[in-house]
Amino acid sequence: MAAVHETVETVKSVDVDAYKYGFVTDIESEKAPKGLDESTVRYISAKKNEPEWMLEWRLDAFRRWKTMTEPDWSRVHYPKIDYQDLYYYSAPKKMGDGPMTIDDVDPELLRTYEKLGIPLREQEILAGVTTSRVAVDAVFDSVSVATTFKAELNKAGVIFCPISEAVHSHPELVKKYLGSVVPVTDNYFATLNSAVFSDGSFVYVPPGVRCPMELSTYFRINEQNTGQFERTLIIADKGAYVSYLEGCTAPKRDENQLHAAVVELVAHDDAEIKYSTVQNWYPGDSEGRGGIYNFVTKRGDCRGARSKISWTQVETGSAITWKYPSCILRGESSRGEFYSIAISNGRQQVDSGTKMLHLGKNTTSRIISKGIAAGRSDNTYRGQVFAHRKATGARNFTNCDSLLIGNRCGAHTVPYIEARNASSTFEHEATTSKISEDQLFYCMQRGLSAEEATALIVNGFVRDVLQQLPMEFAVEAQKLIAISLEGSVG
Amino acid sequence: MLEIKNLHVRIDDKKILNGLTLTVKPGEVAAIMGPNGSGKSTLSYVIAGRQDYEVTEGEILLDGVNILELDAHERAAKGLFLAFQYPIEIPGVTTMTFLKASLNAQRKQRGEAELSTPDFMKKVRAAADKLGVPQEMLRRPLNVGFSGGEKKRLEVLQMFLLEPRYGILDETDSGLDIDALRIVSEGVNALRSPTRGFLVITHYQRLLDHIVPDVVHVMSRGQIVKTGGKELALELEKNGYRDYVTEAA
Ligand SMILES: Nc1ncnc2c1ncn2[C@@H]1O[C@H](COP(=O)(O)OP(=O)(O)OP(=O)(O)O)[C@@H](O)[C@H]1O
Ligand SMILES: [Mg+2]
Numbered sequence: 001m002a003a004v005h006e007t008v009e010t011v012k013s014v015d016v017d018a019y020k021y022g023f024v025t026d027i028e029s030e031k032a033p034k035g036l037d038e039s040t041v042r043y044i045s046a047k048k049n050e051p052e053w054m055l056e057w058r059l060d061a062f063r064r065w066k067t068m069t070e071p072d073w074s075r076v077h078y079p080k081i082d083y084q085d086l087y088y089y090s091a092p093k094k095m096g097d098g099p100m101t102i103d104d105v106d107p108e109l110l111r112t113y114e115k116l117g118i119p120l121r122e123q124e125i126l127a128g129v130t131t132s133r134v135a136v137d138a139v140f141d142s143v144s145v146a147t148t149f150k151a152e153l154n155k156a157g158v159i160f161c162p163i164s165e166a167v168h169s170h171p172e173l174v175k176k177y178l179g180s181v182v183p184v185t186d187n188y189f190a191t192l193n194s195a196v197f198s199d200g201s202f203v204y205v206p207p208g209v210r211c212p213m214e215l216s217t218y219f220r221i222n223e224q225n226t227g228q229f230e231r232t233l234i235i236a237d238k239g240a241y242v243s244y245l246e247g248c249t250a251p252k253r254d255e256n257q258l259h260a261a262v263v264e265l266v267a268h269d270d271a272e273i274k275y276s277t278v279q280n281w282y283p284g285d286s287e288g289r290g291g292i293y294n295f296v297t298k299r300g301d302c303r304g305a306r307s308k309i310s311w312t313q314v315e316t317g318s319a320i321t322w323k324y325p326s327c328i329l330r331g332e333s334s335r336g337e338f339y340s341i342a343i344s345n346g347r348q349q350v351d352s353g354t355k356m357l358h359l360g361k362n363t364t365s366r367i368i369s370k371g372i373a374a375g376r377s378d379n380t381y382r383g384q385v386f387a388h389r390k391a392t393g394a395r396n397f398t399n400c401d402s403l404l405i406g407n408r409c410g411a412h413t414v415p416y417i418e419a420r421n422a423s424s425t426f427e428h429e430a431t432t433s434k435i436s437e438d439q440l441f442y443c444m445q446r447g448l449s450a451e452e453a454t455a456l457i458v459n460g461f462v463r464d465v466l467q468q469l470p471m472e473f474a475v476e477a478q479k480l481i482a483i484s485l486e487g488s489v490g
Numbered sequence: 491m492l493e494i495k496n497l498h499v500r501i502d503d504k505k506i507l508n509g510l511t512l513t514v515k516p517g518e519v520a521a522i523m524g525p526n527g528s529g530k531s532t533l534s535y536v537i538a539g540r541q542d543y544e545v546t547e548g549e550i551l552l553d554g555v556n557i558l559e560l561d562a563h564e565r566a567a568k569g570l571f572l573a574f575q576y577p578i579e580i581p582g583v584t585t586m587t588f589l590k591a592s593l594n595a596q597r598k599q600r601g602e603a604e605l606s607t608p609d610f611m612k613k614v615r616a617a618a619d620k621l622g623v624p625q626e627m628l629r630r631p632l633n634v635g636f637s638g639g640e641k642k643r644l645e646v647l648q649m650f651l652l653e654p655r656y657g658i659l660d661e662t663d664s665g666l667d668i669d670a671l672r673i674v675s676e677g678v679n680a681l682r683s684p685t686r687g688f689l690v691i692t693h694y695q696r697l698l699d700h701i702v703p704d705v706v707h708v709m710s711r712g713q714i715v716k717t718g719g720k721e722l723a724l725e726l727e728k729n730g731y732r733d734y735v736t737e738a739a
Contacts, residue, residue: 437542442578444562445538445571446592446648447599452563456591460582460631 032089061194166202200230236271269304281317291319302334310337316484326355329363344377358394373409497548524709567599569655638665675700
């Protein structure tokens with residue numbers, strides 16, 4: 001209830017077209033020369049003092065990338081990206097390269113995070129209103145600036161650090177798992193990421209350990225014309241559990257910025273990974289100028305029996321989103337879940353969905369997708385459910401609802417369903433609806449403005465999915481929903 | 491005072507209200523009766539500020555101020571409440587959430603502080619008890635799957651919570667069982683006060699047995715064709731509308 005009210009508050013307090021997170025932090029940064037060739041890859045690797053095997057891995061990816069072409073099968077349209085016109089590495093300058101404590105962090109950076117509402121300092125978290133405990137690994141452009149709660153996690157045996165650090169401290173784990181879920185040549189953007197990834201989070205939860213707190217990364221794209229290529233790798237060993245939150249914001253920019261992240265999850269026997277994303281990158285202005293291109297590859301591998309991976313996403317930002325968090329259900333009786341809220345407004349284009357690949361016996365999956373299109377945006381759900389010949393007893397339930405606001409937007413549902421054995425059961429439900437005049441009038445008669453009414457109705461529409469989010473995230477998500485729907489009515 | 495003066499309204503070229511004039515004074519309960527399709531619900535929508543209707547002539551004054559230029563939510567904050575003939579379902583939004591959002595939206599427009607959650611809960615409980623609305627219902631999505639009578643009760647509960655200056659009840663009695671009719675009427679009567687007015691639209695005398703009106707208006711073809719005391723309703727019950735319908739032609 002409080003959250004709904006806050007939603008309503010937020011709608012009122014923000015101007016149309018004013019992207020709340022549109023500020024630029026003025027700090028010096030160190031960049032690789034513009035453009036992309038082998039020397040860029042070497043530069044990035046050298047900056048991170050990477051061992052030879054890591055450099056080779058990158059170079060191999062780069063050589064393969066040069067032979068690939070950009071995919072064009074999604075519904076999104078955008079001007080051709082000039083890959084030579086981007087910076088592939090950018091780090092805040094004062095920080096040097098090695099690990100550091102919070103006190104080494106540029107105060108300007110800390111202020112940026114404060115503006116974003118991220119509790120970087122442990123004291124702040126502990127002094128917070130709620131008793132929630134979140135460990136934050138903040139990525140500012142390409143480098144992880146600080147990792148909190150490390151000590152306590154260490155005690156539990158949980159490894160949570162920037163991936164650039166894990167390459168040095170846990171090379172055996174990185175070697176074993178990196179690229180094992182999203183192969184280097186998986187797709188154009190994943191291959192590019194493999195060549196030039198800058199940083200990201202690494203998580204390893206040992207057998208039988210329940211991670212004592214939610215882990216979180218906030219991404220922020222600050223530097224102009226910098227592609228962001230995070231690489232996240234999360235491993236839950238046998239019987240382990242971890243919940244990971246990813247939040248993103250980027251300052252307001254005129255030029256489009258490329259974002260091509262790769263996230264790999266591995267769940268062994270009886271392990272569970274819950275991965276939640278709230279993505280509110282700059283969507284561009286109402287005319288479609290500027291905004292982030294978000295081409296992301298996220299995939300989870302339910303490698304072990306009875307393992308479970310669950311993706312929850314709230315996507316309100318980016319000019320273009322191209323994203324399909326997926327599950328490979330390899331282990332017997334493993335389970336994959338995908339809960340999604342995707343909101344598009346203005347000229348945003350969203351092409352998102354999931355893939356559930358049932359390979360093991362008695363594997364189950366569940367897909368709940370809520371797409372909301374407003375303004376002149378286009379919102380496509382694209383989902384694949386596949387059962388292998390050997391995946392007997394596989395079951396999927398898909399529910400895919402679209403809500404249209406106004407009549408200049410579009411919603412599309414593109415399901416691909418394929419069962420190669422007779423004992424699989426796939427259920428698919430889909431609806432498309434509009435907010436009716438009757439509903440709006442009813443709410444307004446009770447005192448809500450048209451925008452407040454819309455936010456309320458939309459929050460009702462996405463309720464099933466919001467309930468999947470950790471509490472604090474759900475509140476933030478409700479606010480974002482309200483903000484992203486500004487100017488969608490009237 | 492709620493004054494409707496010479497109101498002409500149409501929708502898609504169809505004239506529905508034809509120079510309707512009507513006044514509801516503070517402290518007064520005015521009943522409107524009239525045949526199906528005579529424009530009673532249309533009148534209530536237009537007063538509340540529904541957009542698809544075109545007001546071609548006339549005005550609606552709330553305490554002397556023309557409200558025709560105000561949006562529906564602004565009129566609500568000024569104290570206009572409409573209990574709908576057909577309440578609307580809002581999936582996924584729990585009734586409780588909706589009640590709190592509306593109450594605070596109105597308070598905010600009026601520059602009043604928001605109600606804290608405990609204060610709000612207290613208020614809702616009191617209203618729910620009074621109207622025999624089970625708490626469990628308030629946790630369900632608004633009006634979704636509610637029976638006809640439950641929806642009507644909830645409309646009155648909302649009126650209780652929002653404490654309007656003028657309440658318009660559009661056939662709130664239809665769908666109510668005998669006990670509910672009594673409970674809801676008692677609720678409305680409890681709200682009666684020298685500063686609050688009601689416009690009660692109904693087809694049946696039985697509601698007016700419980701909520702005794704000060705005046706009764708007969709509406710036909712978008713006009714008030716007859717005004718009288720509470721005995722007028724009894725007469726209509728006996729003779730129907732034939733005398734008045736021809737009069738209006
Ligand atoms: N949106 C609309 N488009 C066309 N005609 C309409 C519309 N709304 C109302 N009408 C017509 O206006 C007339 C008045 O309708 P209204 O609902 O106001 O009647 P009423 O007096 O409330 O009737 P009842 O007693 O049956 O509730 C009817 O003939 C109805 O069909
Ligand atoms: Mg009616």
